[in-house]
Amino acid sequence: MDGTQIDQVRRFNRTVTERVGVLHGHYLGRGRPVGEARLLWEIGEQGQDVRRLRERLGLDSGYVSRLLRSLEADGLVTVEPRPRDRRVRTVRLTDAGRAERAALDRRSDELAGSLLEPLNAAQRVRLVAAMAEVDRLLTAATVALDRVDPDHPDAQHCLRSYFTELRERFETGFDPARSLLPDAGGLRPPHGLFLVARLHGEPVGCAGLKLPPGAPAEVKRMWVAPHTRGLGLGRRFLAELEARAAQHGFDVLRLDTNRALGAAIGLYHSYGFQEVAAFNDEPYAHHWFEKRITSVPSE
Template identity: 55%
Template sequence: MDENQVAQVRRFNRAVTQRIGVLNDDYLGRGRPLAQLRLIFEIGKDGRSLRELREGLGLDSGYLSRLLRALESEGLVETARAEGDARVRIARLTAKGKREYAVLDRKSHDFAASLLAPLSESRRLRLVQAMTEVENLLRASAVRIETADPDEPQARQCLDTYYAELSRRFETGFDPSRGAVTTSDDMRPPRGLLLLARLDGRAVGCGVVRKLSHGIAEIKRMWVAPELRGLGIAQHLLDRLEAEARAMGCRRLRLDTNGRLTEAMALYLRNGYREIPRYNDNPYAEHWFEKRLRS
C-alpha cells in the first residue's frame, strides 16, 4: 500500500468532516449529532426494518438501538413488529418525526447550496464531478464478495434478476431450464460455489464456478447490477472466481456467452480468455472461451 495515498485519504477525511460540520452534536442546528439525523433520513416517510437500517448504515445492533431510543424519547420515531412476521421490527417516523424530516430536508438542501455558492460555475461543476467520482469509488470499495448458499433469499433474487435481464436482452428470451442446467448442487461445494457481491447488505452481483471434469471448471451466472457497472465489481468477481477454481485444483477455466453481451466479452478478452470451439449444448451461447490458470 502506497503510504502517500493513505496520507491523502486521511487528509481528505479530516477536511470533509470539518467542512460539513460533523465534529459537534448540533448538526444543521437541530441539537442532535449527524448519526441521529442520518437515521431519520434512512427511516424516511415509509419506514424501514431494523435489519435494513443496520445493514445499510453498517451499524451494530447495540448502537442502532441507542440511536433509536434517543429518537423515541423525543417522540420522533416508533418501532413495532411487522405485520405477518413477528420476527421483523419496523421503525417509522411519527407525525412529529415527519415534520422534523421536512425541516432536515430543507436545511440539508440549503447547506449543500452553501458549499457551492462561493465557487464560480466552472468550479462548482468540477466539485460536483469530483464528488460523483469519489462517491462511485467509495461505493466500489465498500462491496464485499462472499460465498453464499444458492437457495438463500438474496441469492435467489440476484439470480432471478440476472435471468430477467437476459430475457430482455436476448431476441428469443431466456429460460434457465434449457440446455445444461446449473442446479443448486452445482453451486455448492464440492461441485462448485456461488459468490455474491454485497453492498450495504444488498446483493448487487453474482458469479458461479463449477467443476466440469478433472482439472477443468466453468464460470456461470456472472452478473452485476446495471447501476453499479463500471466500478470494477465484475473484475473483482472474476478474480475471485478464478482463485476459487485454482483452490478446487482446476487449471483450465471455461465459459460461454451470447454475442449481445458485449461488455462481458470485453471483460473476458481483457483477462486473457481466448475463444475456442463449442464445448457444450447451451442454446443461448454463441461464443466459447478458455483460460489456463497460473499456479
C-alpha cells in the first residue's frame, strides 16, 4: 500500500462525501429525520421484530423505541407483540408508511439520477462501471473470516447450501453419505478447523481444514455463496487456510475436487496448486491437487 494509493483514496473520499453526502442529506432529509427514514426503510414490506431492527441499525433500544413512537404517531407503522412471545414486538408498515417509503425510494432514485445527469452517455457508462467496481471491492473488504465450530448455525447453513449445490452440479448428484467425510471432530481443534465468511453478519461462505497428524493438511468443503462470487473470497479462504496450516507446522496442503467445479479448479491452479495422482479414493473426486507451503511452527 503506497502513498499514491492512500492519496487517491483520500481524494475519492472527499469527492464522494461531498457530492453524495450533500445530496443525501438534501434529498432524503426532506421533512423527516434521517433516523426515522432509515428505520422506515429497514422495516421492509413484511415487517420486522424490534430487536432485529435494533441489531441491523446498531442503535440503542431506547432510541429505537422513541423513533417507533414517532412513526406510530404519524400513522406510518403499527407495533404489536408477536403472538408466540409477547415480549418481542413486531413493526409493520401501514398503507401511509408504505407510501412514505415509496417516496423515499423515489428521492433516492432522483439523487442517483442527479449524479448522472450532467454527464453524457459515454461518461455515464464509465461512471457506473467504476462505481460497480468500487462497490464490489469495498464489499469484498467488508467480508470477515471467522473460525467457528462446524455445528454453529452459520456453518450449518453454509454446509447445507454447499451440499445442495453439489447435488445440482455433479453429473451423478451428490450424497454426503457416500463421500469421504471427515468424522464429527475432524474440522475442529486440535485436528482441524472451520471458517465462515460473513458479510454484514450473514454467512456467505465456508471452508474447512483437516490437520491430520503425520499427513498433509487438507482443504475440505470450501463454498462461496453465489451472490458473493467474484470478490476474491475463494482466494482469501485459501490464503487463510494456508497460513493456519503453516502455523501448525504443516508443509503440504492438498485437496480433491470434482470436474464439474470448473471455477474452483481454475482457482487452485492460479493459486499455485499442482495436480497430483489420487491420494484418496473419494468417489466424487476427479482431480487431486497439492501445494508445498512454508511451515511456520508457532513458538
